[in-house]
Each structure stands twice: as structure tokens, then as C-alpha cells.
Amino acid sequence: MSMPRVNLVVVGHKDHGKSTLIGRLLYDSEAIPEQKLEEIRTELKQTGKTKFEFAFLLDSLEEERKGGLTIDIMQTPFKSKKYLYTIIDCPGHKEFIKKMLTGASQADAAVLVVSAKEGIQNQTRQHTFLIKTLGIEQLVVAINKMDEVAYKEDKYQETCKELEQVLRSLGYHDVPMIPVSAMKGDNVFKKSEKMQWYKGLTLIDTLDKNIIPHTLPINKPLRGVVQDVYQSEDNQEIVVCKIETGTLEVGKEVVFNPSGKKGFLKKLLAFGSSKEKAEPGDSVGLIVDEITAVERGEVLSYPENQPGKVKKFVAEVILFSGIKIENGDELIIRYGTAEKKCKVEKIISEIDPVNLTVRLKNPEVLKEEGVGEIEFLALEPICVEKYSDFPELGRFVIKGKRGTAAAGIVLEVRN
Amino acid sequence: MENYLQELEKKSIAIIREAKAQFKNLAVLWSTGKDSTAALWLCKKAFFGKIPFPVIHIDTSYKFPEIYAFRDKIAKEWGFNLIIAKNEKALKEGLSPEKGRLKCCTELKTEALKNLIKERKFDALILAIRRDEHGIRAKERYYSPRDENFHWNYKDQPAELWDLYVKPSEDYSHMRVHPILHWTELDVWRYVKEEGLPINPLYFAKDGKRYRSLGCMPCTVPIPSTASTIDEIIKEIETSKIPERAGRAQDKEKAYMMQKLRSLGYM
DSSP states (O other): OOOOEEEEEEEESTTSSHHHHHHHHHHHTTOSOHHHHHHHHHHHHHTTOOSOOGGGGTOOSHHHHHHTSOOSOEEEEEEOSSOEEEEEEOOOSTTHHHHHHHHHTTOSEEEEEEETTTOSOHHHHHHHHHHHHTTOOEEEEEEEOGGGGTTOHHHHHHHHHHHHHHHHHHTOOSOOEEEOBTTTTBTTTBOOSSOTTOOSOOHHHHHHHHOOOOOOOTTSOOEEEEEEEEEOTTSOEEEEEEEEESOEETTSEEEEETTTEEEEEEEEEETTEEESEEOTTOEEEEEETTOOOOOTTOEEEBTTBOOOOEEEEEEEEEEOTTOOEETTOEEEEEETTEEEEEEEEEEEEEEETTTTEEEEESOSEEOTTOEEEEEEEEEEEEOOOOTTTOGGGSEEEEEETTEEEEEEEEEEEEO | OOHHHHHHHHHHHHHHHHHHHHOSSEEEEOOSSHHHHHHHHHHHHHTTTOOOSOEEEEOOSOBOHHHHHHHHHHHHHHTOOEEEEOOHHHHHTTOOGGGOHHHHHIIIIIIHHHHHHHHHTOSEEEOOOOGGGOTTGGGOOSEEEEOTTOOOOGGGOOBOBTTBOOOOSSSOSEEEEOTTTTOOHHHHHHHHHHHTOOOOGGGSOBTTEEOSSOOBGGGBOOEEOOOOSHHHHHHHHHHOOSOGGGGBGGGTSSTTHHHHHHHTTOO
16 A cells, blocks of 8 residues: 655656657556546547547646746656656746756656657756766656657667767666657557567556665764744754754764754654654754754754765756856855855866756856866865765855856765 | 553643744634634643633634534633624625635635634634645644745645644744644544543434535535434444545535635635
8 A cells, every 4th residue: 555655756858748748658557547637638629639638637837838848847747557656847937947847856766758750859858967976876768659659669769879979977777778669658658569679668668677766874874954943832942953864862962063063962852752763864852961052954864974074076967047146256155954154165177968068168157058167265163975875964055146057966075 | 441542642732832832923723613613722731721812713604503602602601702703895796605605714724714813913823724634634644834825835845844843934824733734534523522522512413324524504515314313423433435525615616626715814
């Protein structure tokens, strides 16, 4: 009854059929109630469309359906034999970087959709680059629109070959590639009769076989982030922490950084009871002996393995529209629950996410929607970590007036 | 509790605590339905038993008597600060669904809330909407800003990465916080069962019918059902082919009605 859950992001060049593929997955897995289908059929009739469109299952905004394009991300659950998937659809159009990253940052795995008819296009490379940057290692490719190339094997092989090169250059190896027609349903849930030459699994069976659900990083050193501090009824300080990695146990000595405050964990509070230990994902109340004035934003750990106080760090940064970064800029970054001031010490490079090359070395400015490597100087004590060591504390966002304005992945730290 | 329910709960509690830490004047909306009752329970858990902010009930005056009875009973038992939002002016003028559902919902729910927010200066509201309820709600973020007129700019929503819920410094009037956005209808019922939460009797079948989603009396119809216990409801949903909000008139009067309602600030 409780199947493992997998979040799946679907990416690919515009009009290569992402929404149609998702619609097909939802339809064939019977995730859409019959009455809903009936509503959609009626609406199609009302709006003068004759053909049933799978994308309609996803695109719920009026503008999306009338314009035939996806405006914002969408998350919908469907079931296979093995997993309960939540599928995240990302628009391939305007301002897609911001939306795509919003979707992809929640994903355990990605499906890249490539049209067999058009082959690799700009966004094919760009999306793959972005999901790799975000640290999504599990990838499956759907070579779509096989019906439009008469289900020919050579067309499939050609696309695969071209794609393998791109994937390899980004560090993806042995990626399964399935020839499908989302429109007609070939090799999505049902094995296609029209592609006898293809001996592999359908898309859904490939996903079931290859994807591993997210596991809790229990065996790593302890890290937690302080969300808030409450006063208990008997006037004790309750430090509320979200555990990110490792296991927190009562009785042990803990330390908060960057303040360096230390104490023994007396009690772990849950509602109506107390606990002996807490695991990643838990948001728990700590009563720590002889400790006062811990603040939101601090990082919890054991004294044996603490995050360093970082003076400088290098990060790969992806800017959304409406923000540019110049050398010398002072910015607020948010990692964990901390918001800290940093200075742009040096823009090391600007990366061309379409051609996957360095466009400029040491540019003065990183333009909106640009991607680049930046060296930051911490203007107050900061405890970010290398993404490869602690992803949970190695990713950050840059704050803009409207909230999140850019995403960052920490590549190097200097203490 | 089953593992996956724990995961859902943990994430929701963390989000509620984020909202409390970041906003000055927070409140939670409670319709007395299963979702917002579960969200209220999560708020209780997040603050070790006592919800430290007001609970708002929007009263259209067209609700079922069972809703009022349930509301008053739980408010007393759980001991929170209940605020009732009512658009007295529109009601005095005799507004009802017959005058048009879009207008009725907007005036009696959205406007009532708008007035209250203005008066009490709330800068964030916790709402128990879920992605699987409606296509348009599936587009939501955990933190979803609204302007003074409650408009939801769904075409240009801010980014939301990982679990870094960021409070913007400007360009919003209040924040909608959606801690159970990632739950499904079935998850909520399983959680209700697991936690032994009180449930409005309207959800249980009587004479072959039950309400699957609660709204105002004139605009909510029951579904045919024999499910008279939580276990039976869970079983029914597991096999049902009918969408949850099938009995809610405002969703389907016209195409895109829900989109229009929501862009005007509807929940």
C-alpha cells in the first residue's frame, strides 16, 4: 500500500513532446479519473478542438490550453507496478530556467525528451546541463515522435549516437534511451508492435528498473539547521532544528556554528512525547544544557566533525531573469536557514549552457539568465560546505527583491 | 506511523516552522474540512501542542450546520484563538449563489478574507490546499505571494528551490503558505486515521450518500457512497474513478472557473 515514491522531472526542447509524454503516462497508468477525461473532452468540444490532446491533462491554465504551451510547472502523481511517481512538467518556453530549476530541484531523476525528427536542439543540451548542475544523476532518455519518422530504426540510432556524445561530455554514462511515440502510446506503457527491431524495455519498465528512490543520508556526519528558538512553558529554550544528515542522539555533546556554542543534548522534544534520536528530515526541538541565545541559521553538528567557518568559496551560479551580477557586488545568500552577506570577489568564468563551453574568462558581469563560476568572499561568518560533501549545505540561493533570484552550487570552500 | 506518512508530516512541520520564523503576523485558515483540520493538527504538533497564531474560519453563512457545530467543538477542545471572517455587507445586501457563483464565492470568501487581512495586518496565511485537488492548484508553490488585491500572478511565480523557502523583501502583500501541498487525498485520510483526528460527520455516508469535499450547502452535492468509517473511505478512494471535487459547483460551472476564482484570490 505504501509504494516507494520517486519524483521525476521531464525536460527537453520545446515542442519535443514533454507534456504529451506526461499526458500519456498519466493516461496509460489510469491516473486520470474517467470523469476528468469527460470534462476535458467536453471542454475541447466547447473550444472547437476536435482531437483529444494529452497535453490537456497537464496544461490546466486557459492560456496554456489555448496557446498549446505550458506556462508553469505542474506536479502530478501516477503509479507504476513498483513506484508512486510524482511527475514534474517544466515549461520549455520563456523564463523556463527559473521554472525548470524550481521543478528539477525537487526531482530524484529526470526524463529527457528528444524528438527523433528534430534531433538534439539547444534546449536539449541546456536542460541536460542544468539538471546535471543541480546534481541529478539518474537520467532516462525518451526518443520521441517515432511515429513521425515511420518508426525507423536508423533514425533512432542516429539520435542516440548524437546524444551519447553530449551526455558523456556532461558526465552521464550508459543512459537508457527508449524509442517512443507519446502521441500513439508506443513503448511508453505498452510495448510497440511497430518497432519490432527494438528489444529493450518500455519507458515505464526502464524507469522502474533503473531509478532508485531517494534514501535518507543517515550514515553521514550530523548536520542540522536551526529553524527557530521557542520558549517552553517552564521557560527553557527549545532550539528547533531540521536534521539534514546523520543521526542526532540524546546525551551527546552538540555544537552550533558559526557561533561555536556547545552543550549536551538533554532532551529531544516531539509533540506529546520525547524522542531518543532524530533522523534526516526530522524537524525537532532540542533542549541543550547550558546554552543560550542560539540563533536561526546556525548549523548543528557533533564537535568531532564540524562545518568550517568559510572565508571564501567558489560556486557555480545560475541566474534567473531580472538579475545580473558584477564584480564587487554585495549579495545575500540563503543556505539552510541562514541568510548571510557575501561579496562577489571574482567572476571566474561565464559558461555557455547551450554549447557547453566557457564563453568568457573573468568577465566583469554575469548577465541575466547567465551561468558562471563565481568566487565569493564571506562578509560575515558562513558555514556552507562543498556540494559533493553535503548537498544540503552546499546549495544556496541568492536573494532578490522577489525572493529567489539565482541558484548556486558550492564547488570549493576556503577556511 | 507508516514511513511515508512520517515523511509527509516532517516536511509539513518544517514548512510551518519556516513560516513562523520568517513572518511577523501569521494565521492559519480552517474550513473544518479534513485537509485544514489535518493542517491545524500539524500546526499543533509544530509548536508542541499550542498553536501560537490565530485560526481563521471564513463564514459565508451558507455552510452546513454540521460545520458550525464541528468548528465550535474543536475550537473549544484544542483551545486556539478562532477568528471568524464574514462579509456582513454583502450578506446584508442579500448575496447568494443565485446571483452568480463566481461573484458569490469571490464576495463571501475572498472579500471576507481580504477585509480581515487588512484589518489585522496578517503578512502570511497557512492554507491546506493540495496539488492533486485541482489542475490549477498543482501549479502552486509552498510559498506563494499575493498582492494587495489578492491577485495571484501564476504566469510569473517566483522560483522555489530545494527546501529553501525564501521570504521576498518586497512585491507582495501577504504570503500564502501551503504546508500540505505535496499530500494527496488518500494521504490525508490515512493520516487522519493514524493520528485519530476528529472528522466532520458530513464525510461519512448516510442513506447511501456522503460528502467528499465540504463547501457551502447550495453549491456542494454529496456523492453516492456507503463508506461510513474512515477505513471504508480509504478503500473507496483507493478504487474511485471520480475526482475529489466532483461535488463542488464552483470548480466546473464554466471552463477555467477555478482559474478565475484563484487569480482573484480564492483559496
